[in-house]
Amino acid sequence: MTLQPARRYYAPIVLPMDASCSVVRDGVVDVGADGRVAYCGPRTDAPPSNGQAVTQLTGILMPGLVNAHAHSAMTPLRGAGGDLPLMSWLNDVIWPAEARMRPEDAYAGMLLGCVEMLQHGVTTSAEMYLHAEAVVQAALTAGSRILMAPAYFDLPGAHWQSAVARIDKWIDADGMQFGPGDRIELCYGPHSAYTLPVEALRATAESASARGALVHIHVAESLSEDQKQRAAHGSVPRLLEETGLLKGRLLAAHSVHLSVHDIRLLADYGAGVAHCPGSNAKLASGVAGLTALRAASVSVGLGTDGPASNDDLDLWEEMRIAMMLARVTTEDPMALTAPAALMMATRGGAAALGRKDIGALCPGTWADMVHVGVDGPSFAAGLNVPDEQLIANLVWAAGSRAVRSVWVAGEQVIADGQPLRVDLVRARRAVARAASHLLSQ
Template sequence: MLLRLHAPLVLPCDPECSVLRDAVVDVVDGRIAHVGPRADAPEFAGEVREVTGILLPGLVNTHAHSPMVLMRGLGGDLPLLRWLREAMWPAEAKLKPADIRTGQLLGAVEMLRNGVTTSAEMYFHGEQLVDAVLAAGSRVLFGAAIMDLPGLPWRPMTDEITRWIDADGLRFGPHERIELSYGPHSAYILTPEALGEVADEARDRGALLQIHVAESPEEDLAQRESHGSVPRLLEAAGVLGGRVLSAHSVHLTPEDVRIYAKHGVGIAHCPGSNTKLASGIAPLRSYLDAGVAVGLGTDGPASNDDLDLFEEARLAALLSRVTTLDATAMRAADALLLATRGGAAALGRDDLGALEPGRWADIVHVDVDDPAFATGLDASDDQLLANLLWATGTRRVKDVWVAGEQVVEAGETTRVDRHEAQAGVREVAKRLR
């Protein structure tokens, strides 16, 4: 595979959030081989494709439950714990394994059309979920949901994902599209001892551990009373120290943030879901200032209710500004990096989230034939980034490549018929109501 994409603007999402003009992105065997101005580009023997507008890395969704497209809109006006107990868990109890594939397939289609090429999913029936991702051509870090409830003991769930990793490896599939991980739900569902044992399994295999932490003030009162905070509980239980992703993490103390920084814990910031469920607003700026890796997550499409990471970036920036009363607290460039490079760092993946040599060629093309860019592409770098983040978002995502393979063309997925995927979800949803 040899492909050169040439565009008026390329956003490699390096730490400085540079804007490259009249630039190329070279793809060789699914990975980025070169990024830079066309005038400085090496000779290239492969296909050269001219695109208008902007090229940027595929967005990285650090926390999702995408099969929940099947329950989108249920209990939409309930607070978190009632929403779970009265709407979500009863509906999920009716799910069949094949339903997970149906839901994930449409979720993957929706994300790809929104420029999201990678998602970290915590859910059940991993074989079905992974099959849907491979069909769509996207990328996933599947976290096998591990819970300890009546009829759902935690140890068999843990043993199942351990056996899968030991059999197939941590990453597999075309261009390593699949990564397996552990998904212990939370400290209020699992005991500290169970959490510690799951973490040991993950660390032994270099696997990511995904866990919900401090999403709402009410969920973990007993854990905070016994340990002071959930991060302190996780540290005492030996959960921290490997690759750990703390989802939501809205209600953290300064000490909690220091614990996370000490152990290299990543945070999945989910502003859309957290505001819709009135769970609170995470102090994002303080996390970043402490050196904690932060990415953005949509959470489930039944609590958000979309899979739009551009929208999460806007919300993250807006909420950071208004909670600090500082219009400089989060720039457009900062928010874009959260959705790309920051998300990859939070997941412990240095092969995603940026257009840099050696990383996977997950690329998004944003068309600029839009009123948002009427001021022209010769505007300043800051103005162009502002127009992309504040005024454009997903509506101008035109083409998407994963490992250099085109999976969205002219706004529609190339591998999956969107209308058929929507019809499949519609049939399952009738049974869940």
């Protein structure tokens, strides 16, 4: 990778997103030339400066957010079939449009999706989509970090065997992580238990286990989608256990309709869950049992799902929706607090993906950082307030509108809210052309 000059960042507030969600006042973050954090903590405890460049920030410096489940290349399909339930939306609108998708359409959609996420402070996203090479190239162009799971199904003309073999070959050739700052991680993307035969799930488990790769799969998103699998195996998590998928790294997206036994299975095997409250609410898929998952110590991150089912890529909005749904379904205002929601969007998302090098600022993690401005009305009370109030103002009131600058692996990719690597006007025009092609039928 291209080395960046070592740099020291000063900020009135630093949120390392450690296990206690501590607030460091008058903080310092040192970033090495390798793009990793060398020190994060109070100025009074910082090591002596070794001549590195210095950046003095106002406001808050924190880790980049981790979007645990997304199909960000769907930006050309935003708004299409927006008032349909999940299966009608997929079968009648989305899948026919995606059948017409070309690599250049996926590239355009992903490039704009990456910029949108970066402008919202989302530095990492777990992507499942088609045309994986184009999606990866778009992420590298924008400077984003992604976990890429090429999606595969058992459909006419779509042979899952060749899809699994292609992922095997790609990982074996390029490694599981590659690109500047290891921005790309390759994963397996079996779409779901209801779009693939049992033998495809077994083959995926074998290939992923041999390489230590993550398997990213939709699980129990709606009640109607997997009735045959439930009848034959008891539940989708039980099927995942039977096929060996739970024995390796597994990310279960959505996980809305789970029994107590299902949750216990996920917990016992250490599977991660991507909670997508906004998409699930819009598509009337249901409300996931977040409090039960967290009580069972399942690693839960937050996901936006795709920009055609949400319809944005704003993880701050997912924090607020998750808190409100958890509270109203349990009638408990403490069911999900602002610090807990922020943890899910950072450290928790990383844990759900099986990653320890993102989602926090501590020695050795990648310097994926977000600078939050505090000059808006959300912080009118100032920064000299109790820690709980400060985080509440950040999560409940400020959100993505307060994001000012963003770094990935120590490289600045957003400055004053604008992308540094992408011509935004050209990117939007490319998505308009893609949308015209995909939705003109």
